[in-house]
Each structure stands twice: as structure tokens, then as C-alpha cells.
Amino acid sequence: MTATERPAPDHIPAPVQAAAPAPRRNGGIGLGGAFTIAQRAIVGTPLRSVLTALGVIIGVAAVVALTAIGQGSTAGVTKNLESLGTNLLTVQSARGGGGGSLVRAGPRQTVTVKDAEALAAAFADRVAGVAPTVNSSVQAKVGSANTQASVLGTWPAYETVRNSPVETGAYFTDADNRSRKRVAVIGHQVLTDLWGEDATPEQAIGQKVRLGSVSFTVTGVLPDKGNSGFGNANSQVLVPLGTYLQRFARTNSAGGDPTVSSVYLQAVSADDLTALQADVTELLSTRHKQTDPDNLDFQVQNQADSLASLNSVTTTLTLLVGAIAGISLLVGGIGIMNIMLVSVTERTREIGVRKALGAKPRDILTQFLVEASLLSISGGVIGILLGVGVAYLGNLAGIAPVFSPAPMIVAFLFSALVGVFFGYYPAARAARLDPVDSLRYE
Numbered sequence: 221m222t223a224t225e226r227p228a229p230d231h232i233p234a235p236v237q238a239a240a241p242a243p244r245r246n247g248g249i250g251l252g253g254a255f256t257i258a259q260r261a262i263v264g265t266p267l268r269s270v271l272t273a274l275g276v277i278i279g280v281a282a283v284v285a286l287t288a289i290g291q292g293s294t295a296g297v298t299k300n301l302e303s304l305g306t307n308l309l310t311v312q313s314a315r316g317g318g319g320g321s322l323v324r325a326g327p328r329q330t331v332t333v334k335d336a337e338a339l340a341a342a343f344a345d346r347v348a349g350v351a352p353t354v355n356s357s358v359q360a361k362v363g364s365a366n367t368q369a370s371v372l373g374t375w376p377a378y379e380t381v382r383n384s385p386v387e388t389g390a391y392f393t394d395a396d397n398r399s400r401k402r403v404a405v406i407g408h409q410v411l412t413d414l415w416g417e418d419a420t421p422e423q424a425i426g427q428k429v430r431l432g433s434v435s436f437t438v439t440g441v442l443p444d445k446g447n448s449g450f451g452n453a454n455s456q457v458l459v460p461l462g463t464y465l466q467r468f469a470r471t472n473s474a475g476g477d478p479t480v481s482s483v484y485l486q487a488v489s490a491d492d493l494t495a496l497q498a499d500v501t502e503l504l505s506t507r508h509k510q511t512d513p514d515n516l517d518f519q520v521q522n523q524a525d526s527l528a529s530l531n532s533v534t535t536t537l538t539l540l541v542g543a544i545a546g547i548s549l550l551v552g553g554i555g556i557m558n559i560m561l562v563s564v565t566e567r568t569r570e571i572g573v574r575k576a577l578g579a580k581p582r583d584i585l586t587q588f589l590v591e592a593s594l595l596s597i598s599g600g601v602i603g604i605l606l607g608v609g610v611a612y613l614g615n616l617a618g619i620a621p622v623f624s625p626a627p628m629i630v631a632f633l634f635s636a637l638v639g640v641f642f643g644y645y646p647a648a649r650a651a652r653l654d655p656v657d658s659l660r661y662e
Contacts, residue, residue: 251586258591261563262598272559273599275552276635280603281610283545283631287538288611288621294534295622298527303445304382307348307487308523309497311335311504313479314516329479330517333461335504336375336483342503346496348488349377352461352480356468358432360410360457367413369406369457371431373464381486384453388421389440397460402467404429404436408444409454431457434467490524497522549634552599553642560592560646564653571650572658581651588650592643593636600635604628 262269270277313330336352355372378384379391392403406414406424415423421441428435436459445453465478485500487493501513501520510516564571571584607628611621 251590254583254587254590255594257587258594261591262594268559269595269598272556273552273595273602275548275555276596276599276638277552277603277606279545279548279552280600280631280635281607282548283542283627284604284607284623285610285621286541286545287627288607288623289614289619290534290538290541291622291624292611292614292619294530296619297530301523301527301530306383306523307490307493308381309485309487309493309500310521310523311339311483311485311500312481312519312521314519329481330508331481331483331504332477332479333465334477335507336480338507339483339485339500339503343485343496343499346488346492348486349381350483350485351375351378351381352483353378354461354464354469354478354480355456358468360406360414361430362414362427365414367410368455369410369431370452370455371457371459371464371468373459373461373468375461378458378484381484384442384458386440387443389425389438391440391458392460397462400462400466401460402434402436402463403439403460404431405440405442405458406438407442407452407454407456409452410457411441429457431459432468493522493524545631546634549631549638552635553596553638556592556595556639557642557646560588560643561649563591564588564646564650567650568653568658571653572655572660575653575655576659584653585647585651588647589640589643592647593639596635596639596643597632599639600632603635604632 311331331352333352336350340347340350351374353372353374355370357368358371360367360369372378375397376391376393379386386405387408389405391405392401395401396403406429410429411419411421411424414429415427424438424441427438429438430436436457442453442456442458461480469478485496487496497520501516504510504518504520505513505516508517510518574584608623611623614621
């Protein structure tokens, strides 16, 4: 064997394996690490964090609270309107004056009892009931007890047209109205004022009550309707219209025809309400010899139109509240941007160290952007909780809040966008810092 000859190797060495990728250095911490750093920064300075997010908190709380209270108020008014009757048309004098016949001064009433009779006859197949009303305030007495009551003269159809059934007893009848019988249905407050707080309706049924100087027999008692709504129904005393006109309204007439404050018509179908309104207007225009539709001496109001107007006003107010809250969120976003700029300056050396360990500009950008977003999102959550609490305070004013998810979601998303938008500039500024200069920063 020569020196140049080499023995065959006993085994073939294993090929050198490719080196494993170097682990990411500590500077690149990823999204999870950025979230952890942001969380520590926020928790570490709680007071500054709360003050930074205060604008967002107030803005979101304002949206949630005011929207809930507004919707609750609308629901309450709508319920009150519907409790006064559905599919309702109201005919009144266009010259105003809701007072009763005992009012000697003021605008002249133009809607009469004969108008009501004509409407009931002309639209008998399209209305469930017609109820003219006229009212005045008198003193009601039982023995030594007395109270101020609103006496309302009407037809028996008032019970269904205005959704006002008795709790105990019975309404007066058409026969009572024609014979001008002195019978009355009293409200709940009139009952307690005259018979005591613990009085039951049965105690008043069949008893005498003096309305002014006239004695009436109580035939029915209305249920407690609360003090909200349009007028206090608990203070009402309902009597037959014929009796009212004879006893309280001897001088109330327009050309010999007694006038009334209002005439309520309940349409059989809600779909017919608009057409019925037009036909009622046409009939009364003919009766009143009115030729100018823009200058009628009466007006016919549609309940659906009133609800639509209410909803329109509510929508406008909601948009106004949203705009105000949006301004608050904008101010809150500017506050976040200012604090984040200060934070970037304070943590310049930290940024330099991270970059020296291998962090790239996008890592720094992510870190500060996550911190700004976390601030605004936390502010949004706190704002929602605060808004719910404030909305429940509306109960103290008798307004039950109504919460819907849409305003909360919109306010929360907007607050998150505010954090991203206003946090981007400080984050980008931090990402652009030179690592050498940052490490030298004192």
C-alpha cells in the first residue's frame, strides 16, 4: 500500500444538517407581547390611563344613556297616546280653546253637538264610536270632603273610543244621556279625595256627589291611571253630555247649537284612518260652509300623524345627541394622542433598547398602536357601563330607559376607531426613532 493510498472508510459520515432558523430576538415580541406591554403600561399608571380615556368614556356614556332615556321617553309617550284610544281622529276648533263651556272668554268654539251627530250618522259603517266632549273644572263634595275635579260631558261611547273602561260599576247609557240623568263615573283620585285613601270603589257606587251645586249619583269608578299622560284622568268625573249641557252649559251655543271642545272618532280599521280623515274634513267643510282648505275653522288630527311626528322629533334628537357624543369622542381621541406622544418621549430609551435587540419599526408601531387601541377600547367598555347606570337614574324622573344594542355597538366601534386613528401618529413617530439616538436619550 502506497502512502497515497488510503484505506476505505469504515462508514460514511452523516451529512451536515442544515442549521435551524435562529430564534427571534427579544426585540420582536409579536402581537401578544405588544398586548402584554400595553396592558402593563396602562395598569401601571391607572390615574393617567383613566384621564387619557376620560373623553372616550364620557362620549360613549352620553350616547348610551341619552339614547336609552330618549327611547324610554318615546315609548312612554307612545303608550300614553295608545292608551287614550287607537285608530283615533280628533276634531277640534281651529281657533283653539280647549276650555269648557264655563269659560266665558277666549276663542269661539265652532265644533258642535250636531257636527258629532252628523259624523256618527255619515260614517256609521266606518267608525267604532263617536264621542264629543266638553269639560270644565268644578268643586266636587261629599259631606265635608271636597276636591277639585274636571267634569267631562260626553257620550257613552267614550268608554271604548278613549279606552277608558270602569274598574267597578257601570257607565251611563244613551238613555241616561237623552233623559239628562244626573249620574257620574268618577276617577280614582276623586274617590280617594272624597271617601278617603283606603276607600274602595264599592263604597262610592250609588252614593251622591255634588258637582258645583248639582247632585249626581255615582254609577262607576275608573281604575287608577297614574298622573302621567295628557291630563290627569284620575281627577275626571264623566257625566252624560246632555246632563252637562243642561246643568253646566246653558249659555254655550253657536247659533243655538251647543258646542263641544272635541269630537273623537275611532276608525274601524287603521288602514282607513287617512281616508276617513279626508272624508270627515270634507263633510265638516260642507256643514261649516268652508271653501278655503287652508283656512278652516276646525281641524281634524290623525293619531298616526301625531305618532309619526313624535318619532320624527325623537329621531332628530337622537341624531343631535349622537353628534354631541361624536364631538366628545373626537376630543377624547385627541387626548389619547397627546398622552401617547408624551409616553413615546418618556420611553425613548426603552424603544432604543428594543431596537438594539432586533425590534423592527413595525414592532414598535404595533406596540404603541395596541396601547392606544386598548386605552380607547377600555374607555368604550367603561363608558357603556357608566351610560347604563346613568340611564337607570332616569327612573327617578319617571322615565324607564329602553336599551337597544345598536347605539352601544356603534359607540363602542367608534371609540375603537378613535384609538386606532389618533394612536397611529405617536406610534409611527416611535417607530421612526433612531436606535442610537434613542439609547443616548436622557
